[in-house]
Ligand SMILES: O=C(O)CCC(=O)C(=O)O
């Protein structure tokens with residue numbers, strides 16, 4: 285897909301003034317110093333981050349709090365001129381920055397922003413449980429539907445198959461791709477509601493869809509699936525959606541048609557942004573799906589490099605799946621083993637359409 289097919293410019297946006305960015309940079313330096321050698325994914329670090337985050341520029345905090353509590357029709361908020369380190373290391377070619385302190389200012393900035401959206405978390409299954417993760421192309425993974433790829437990344441809800449999916453995610457750009465063709469895409473259900481047929485909405489509101497676990501979560505080589513979920517939920521004028529146009533499987537023919545209709549309508553009205561150094565995109569993982577256009581990687585240390593961070597609104601709900609004082613969720617297989625068995629993948633009965641045969 286070419287980037288010119290997408291509309292830009294209708295994102296909610298805050299650009300920090302140079303004074304605001306300088307204030308934030310000072311707080312980030314304090315945070316790096318205060319965290320020292322402590323593990324990032326601990327409550328102790330999060331307390332430090334939250335305390336310093338209270339002193340972020342008021343205009344930024346107001347935008348974040350409003351986005352958290354009220355949301356926005358586009359489901360995304362772009363913050364520009366976020367401080368990052370003056371001298372950044374090369375883009376990690378294996379997807380892992382060896383030591384977060386090499387990008388300490390950027391790391392602290394992202395954590396402070398996310399601390400206003402919820403409680404920062406990570407997944408043991410993914411990126412070694414890191415709470416700030418590197419998103420960079422990996423040689424050989426070009427066509428993977430994962431953030432290590434560089435081909436078009438289909439629209440998705442982040443970890444929509446997981447019982448503790450993030451409520452918010454952020455992507456902070458440390459380095460854009462060479463020809464600026466890698467554009468982050470967002471699509472919100474509320475924006476497209478009027479273009480969906482009533483029958484499509486009715487089907488998408490039923491739990492007729494399951495999502496295949498992404499490879500990092502599918503341990504034991506299994507192909508696990510979420511329990512059946514509905515794609516659309518919530519009030520008609522502020523719809524929520526859970527979708528993944530790569531990993532979601534409709535369980536009936538009618539469900540397949542409805543998902544195809546949503547895909548076509550969403551794809552025709554996406555918002556795109558070519559993130560630049562210091563641009564941080566926050567996505568409401570309930571109101572919007574996100575993806576990325578393709579780009580060409582060189583694998584020479586100068587490639588596109590984003591950093592990603594997740595937050596949940598309610599930390600209490602996950603306390604049984606985290607070690608005391610940790611923000612990292614246990615492996616999905618362990619979480620599911622502690623629950624009642626996952627629903628059989630057999631399609632639902634109930635007259636919503638004929639079954640898709642394998
Ligand atoms: O590379 C991008 O712009 C988006 C990547 C993405 O979807 C992710 O890391 O979750």
Ligand SMILES: [Fe+2]
Pocket residue numbers: 440442574
């Ligand atoms: Fe994603």
